[in-house]
Amino acid sequence: MSLDISLLLDLVGVFFFAVSGSLLAARKGFDLIGSVLLGSMAGLGGGVVRDVILNQGPPAAFSNPIYLVPALVASALVYFTLKNVRRSGRLLLMFDAGGLALFCVTGTLKALDAGMNPGAGILLGVTTAVGGGILRDITANEVPSVFDPKDLYAIPAFIGAALASGLWQLGWLNLFTGGAAAAVVFLLRILSLRYGWHAPLAARSWTPRKAGRG
Amino acid sequence: MSLDISLLLDLVGVFFFAVSGSLLAARKGFDLIGSVLLGSMAGLGGGVVRDVILNQGPPAAFSNPIYLVPALVASALVYFTLKNVRRSGRLLLMFDAGGLALFCVTGTLKALDAGMNPGAGILLGVTTAVGGGILRDITANEVPSVFDPKDLYAIPAFIGAALASGLWQLGWLNLFTGGAAAAVVFLLRILSLRYGWHAPLAARSWTPRKAGRG
Amino acid sequence: MSLDISLLLDLVGVFFFAVSGSLLAARKGFDLIGSVLLGSMAGLGGGVVRDVILNQGPPAAFSNPIYLVPALVASALVYFTLKNVRRSGRLLLMFDAGGLALFCVTGTLKALDAGMNPGAGILLGVTTAVGGGILRDITANEVPSVFDPKDLYAIPAFIGAALASGLWQLGWLNLFTGGAAAAVVFLLRILSLRYGWHAPLAARSWTPRKAGRG
Numbered sequence: 001m002s003l004d005i006s007l008l009l010d011l012v013g014v015f016f017f018a019v020s021g022s023l024l025a026a027r028k029g030f031d032l033i034g035s036v037l038l039g040s041m042a043g044l045g046g047g048v049v050r051d052v053i054l055n056q057g058p059p060a061a062f063s064n065p066i067y068l069v070p071a072l073v074a075s076a077l078v079y080f081t082l083k084n085v086r087r088s089g090r091l092l093l094m095f096d097a098g099g100l101a102l103f104c105v106t107g108t109l110k111a112l113d114a115g116m117n118p119g120a121g122i123l124l125g126v127t128t129a130v131g132g133g134i135l136r137d138i139t140a141n142e143v144p145s146v147f148d149p150k151d152l153y154a155i156p157a158f159i160g161a162a163l164a165s166g167l168w169q170l171g172w173l174n175l176f177t178g179g180a181a182a183a184v185v186f187l188l189r190i191l192s193l194r195y196g197w198h199a200p201l202a203a204r205s206w207t208p209r210k211a212g213r214g
Numbered sequence: 215m216s217l218d219i220s221l222l223l224d225l226v227g228v229f230f231f232a233v234s235g236s237l238l239a240a241r242k243g244f245d246l247i248g249s250v251l252l253g254s255m256a257g258l259g260g261g262v263v264r265d266v267i268l269n270q271g272p273p274a275a276f277s278n279p280i281y282l283v284p285a286l287v288a289s290a291l292v293y294f295t296l297k298n299v300r301r302s303g304r305l306l307l308m309f310d311a312g313g314l315a316l317f318c319v320t321g322t323l324k325a326l327d328a329g330m331n332p333g334a335g336i337l338l339g340v341t342t343a344v345g346g347g348i349l350r351d352i353t354a355n356e357v358p359s360v361f362d363p364k365d366l367y368a369i370p371a372f373i374g375a376a377l378a379s380g381l382w383q384l385g386w387l388n389l390f391t392g393g394a395a396a397a398v399v400f401l402l403r404i405l406s407l408r409y410g411w412h413a414p415l416a417a418r419s420w421t422p423r424k425a426g427r428g
Numbered sequence: 429m430s431l432d433i434s435l436l437l438d439l440v441g442v443f444f445f446a447v448s449g450s451l452l453a454a455r456k457g458f459d460l461i462g463s464v465l466l467g468s469m470a471g472l473g474g475g476v477v478r479d480v481i482l483n484q485g486p487p488a489a490f491s492n493p494i495y496l497v498p499a500l501v502a503s504a505l506v507y508f509t510l511k512n513v514r515r516s517g518r519l520l521l522m523f524d525a526g527g528l529a530l531f532c533v534t535g536t537l538k539a540l541d542a543g544m545n546p547g548a549g550i551l552l553g554v555t556t557a558v559g560g561g562i563l564r565d566i567t568a569n570e571v572p573s574v575f576d577p578k579d580l581y582a583i584p585a586f587i588g589a590a591l592a593s594g595l596w597q598l599g600w601l602n603l604f605t606g607g608a609a610a611a612v613v614f615l616l617r618i619l620s621l622r623y624g625w626h627a628p629l630a631a632r633s634w635t636p637r638k639a640g641r642g
Contacts, residue, residue, distance in 0.1 A: 138352055
C-alpha cells in the first residue's frame, strides 16, 4: 500500500474517532475547545501511543500538522449539525466503529513498516485501534467502551490487525484488501452491537447482583 | 532566553502545578505520600509527556533530580500551612493558573529548541501546559478542569504558546518578554474565572437538562 | 543478577499484576477480553512507561512476545478458578503486593542497567512498581489504590527500589538479595494492610467530614 493511501486511510480514521470524541464532549456538556481536545485525544491518541512505543522520532501527529485538520473539522461538524445531543449515543458508536476498523489496519501497517515482527505488529495495531477510545473515555471520566461486556470491541480489532499483518506478509496489502479488512472489522463490531454478540465474562462464577446485600 | 532562566521558570511552573496537585490530594483525603505523587504528576506530567513526544532521551524530570525538589516542597507547604481544606478550591485554581501560564511558554520554548517547527512548538507548548493538569485530574478520578465549560483554560494556554513561538522566531524571547507572555496567560485565565468568560458549548443544539426524563 | 534471572522475576511480577487486573475486571463485570486487556495494562503498563522514559527502543513488552504469556495465563486462571467475585478484594491486594515487590526491584535494575544514575534508578523503579496499578485503576475508573490513605503502598516500593539500587552499586545484587529486597517490600505492604500502618494525611488540618454542610 503506498504511503499516500496509507496516510489517507489514517486521516479518515482520525476523523471518525475525532467525531466520536466531539460527540462525547457534547454529551458531557463540554465546550467547543473541550470538543477539539477530546476529539484530538480520541483521534490522535492511539497513533501517538503507537509512535511513542515505536520510538522512531516524534509522533506523526506532532510532526505533521495535517493530522490536526480532521480533529478540527470533526468538532465543527458536531457543533453545527448535531441535532439531538441526548440521542447521539448510536452515532458515537458508529463513528467509533469506523475509527476502530481503519486504525487496526493502518496501525498494524505502520508497525510493520517500522520493522516490528508480525506478532508485535498485530499487538501495536490493536493498541492503536483501542488506544484512542480508551484515552477518550478515561479523560471524560467514563469506563472505556472496550470494557463493555455486552458486545465485541477488541476481538474485531484483533481480527483486522491479524488480517492486515497476513496481507502485508503475502505482499497483498493494497487499498482494496486493506479496505476489505477494515470493512470486516466494522461489520463485526456493528453486528455485535446489533445482535448482542459478546465474550464470556471475566469470571465464570460471576452472577448478576441480586437484591439484598452484595 | 538563557538555559538557566528557562530552567528557573520551568521549576517555578513545576512548583505551581505541584501545589495544585497537593491541594487536590488534600481535598480528596489522600495521605502525604499521595500528595507527593499527585503533586509530582501534576508538576512533572506535562513536561514528561512533552519530552517523551520529543523523543530525545529520557525526560528532564527523570535525568535531572532537581525537578523533584519543587514537588517535595509543595507537598510540605500544603501539609504545614493549609488551614481549610474545604475552602482550598480557589487556591487550587490560582496555582493551577500559574503553572499553566509558565508551562505554555517554557514548553513551547523547549520544543522549538529541540528543533520542532513553530506550529508543532505551539502544539507541544499547549500539551505541556494542559497535560499535567489532565494527568492530575484523571488520576484523582475527576473530570479534568480543562473541560470545565464555565471558563477559559486551553485558549489562554494557546495564546501564550503562540506568543512565545512568535517572540522566539523574532529573537525577542527573554526573561521579560517570556514573563510578560506568561502574565497575559495568567490574567486571561483568572479574568475568565472571575467574569465567567467561556467558549460556546460543543453542540449548538445543547440545552440544559430539564426536569422529567432526560 | 544475570539477565535470565532478571527476566524471570520480571515475568513473575507481570503475572502477579496481571492477576490483580483480571480480578478487578471480574469485580467490575467486564468480559474475558476486558480481563486480558486490564490484566495486560496492570502487568505490562509499569514496564512500558519505564521503557518509554528510558527511550532506548520499543518497550520490552512489545518487542518480546513472551511478556504476553503471563497476562493470558492470569486471565485464564481467574476465569476458571475464581470462586467468589465479591470476596476477591483481599486476593487482589495480595497479588498487587507481589507485583509491587518484584517490580520495584526489577524496574530499578533495568533503569540502572540502562545507564541511569542511582537516584533516577530509584525513581524509575518506583514508577515501574506503582505505574501498572495506577493505569489499571484509572482505566477501570477507580481512584488508584496507591492513594488509599489507610495503608502504605509507595513507601515499601521506595524502600525496595533504594535497597535494589544500593545492592547494585555494591555489586551484591543476585537472585537471593534481590528476592530478599522484594520480600521486605511484600511484607511491609501486607503488614501495613493488616495493622493499618499509614502515612499522615496530605493536610495536617484535615478533619473528617461531619454531619451538616461540608
